[in-house]
Amino acid sequence: MTTTRRTQQQRRDQAEAALLGAAAELVVEQGVRSLTLARVGERAGYSRGLVTHHFGSKQVLLERLARATQTGFVPGLGGLSPGLDRLLRLIDGYVGALGGVGVLNRAFLLLWAEAATASELAPIFRERDEAFRADLREDVAAGIDDGTIRPDVEPGEVAIAVVGQLRGIGLQRLLDSKAVDTERLRRSVTEYWHRTLSRSHA
Template sequence: MTTARRTQQERRDLAENALLTAAAELVAEQGVRSLTLARVGERAGYSRGLVTHHFGSKQGLVEHLARSAQSGFVPGLGDLPPGLDRLLRLIDGYIAALGSMNLRNKVFLMLWAESATLPELVPIFHERAEVFLADLREDLTAGIADGTVHPGVAPEETAIAVFGQLRGIGLQRLLDPGLVDTERLRGPVTAHWHRALTRHSS
């Protein structure tokens, strides 16, 4: 019985991953406006009914796609305690990841950009932004507490500044990849934030 249940879960996970990949491909090719459950099912080799079973609606599908793309964008951070080191690794790793942007990361940025003109996407990306900002605030607050971040740093405003810069670099990378050399950029950006946040900053 245990083996049968595990096999069923594996089949479910395989189908869900295939559907999310199909959805990402369609968004990358034609934008979110052209996305339908029927087209996703057809692209993945499944029925529309299975797409509905997994995600409920187009909105639910886009939410899952956004979450799956953002989670794990910078691997290895989950093993680090909150603080300055984790924050700097996030900044460096985020820019590095933009250099080898995979399909779902690219689609996440495309959906984020489209949320400016599609109200139905706003709640999804408001939630995703809050998760990102909460992590940044946690690192800044922990850094202030342990003395590695200057006590004059304002966690809320600084988190928004870091968030805005990283997302802005990502959007520019999406729009004009040749302009953004991530390997050259990651060092100076990370060093800038290290200087700005440490106790030695003026």
């Protein structure tokens, strides 16, 4: 019985991953306005009924796509305590990951940019950005507490600036990949934030 349930869950997870992948491909190729549950099902090789069963609506599909594309973008941070080291590793890892960004992450950046003018996307990406900023604020606050970050730094302002910089680099990479050398840039951007925040550089 347990084995059957696990197999059913595995099938469900596989189908959902395929549907999210298909949705991301359609967003990258044709934009969010062309996205429908029927087209996602057709691209993934499933019926529209299965897509509806998994997501229920286009809005829920977009929410799941936004969450899925952020999960695990910078691996190896889970075991680190909040603070300056985790913040700098996130920045370095994020810029480095943009060098090999896949279709899911390209879709996320395109949807994020489009959220400024698309009412169906705005609430999703406000929530995603706030979750990102909350993690960054936690790192800065922890760094202030442990003395590695200058006490005059404002965590909320740093969070806004870091999110803007990282997402902006990502969009530039999408527009002109040859102009954005992520391997060189990751070092300079990480060092900039280290100099800016570190108490030892004050």
